[in-house]
Amino acid sequence: MKFVILLIIVLAVLVWFQRLKKNLVERARQATQAAEQYRRNAEAAAAANSSGATGQASVGGASPQVETMVACAHCGLHFPASEAVTDHSGAIFCSEEHRRLQVAERTRAP
Secondary structure, eight states: HHHHHHHHHHHHHHEEEEEEEHHHHHHHHHHHHHHHHHHHHHHHHHHHHHHHHHHHBBBBBBOOOOOOOEEEETTTTTTEGGOOOEOOOEEEESSHHHHHHHHHHHHOOO
């Protein structure tokens, strides 16, 4: 009876190791595929940038929009131009709060 229990335990450990090995191999394969996809995307983006492409660039099946970055007149933070808040003078801000603070500083200065 002891040998039967020992045999069952040994078989269970062997099955567990086989499943562990299978999972590790699958994870390594997925990581390799992800790294290869990242490398291809980086090469495509570099090629698009070096050729002076603007607008949309097809990278890995996706079409990301290339967008101009602007700096906030109050804090200097760079952010996409589509998120910009401007005042009557055309100054660009990252938020409505920074636009309001800048206007307050202008009115306070002599």
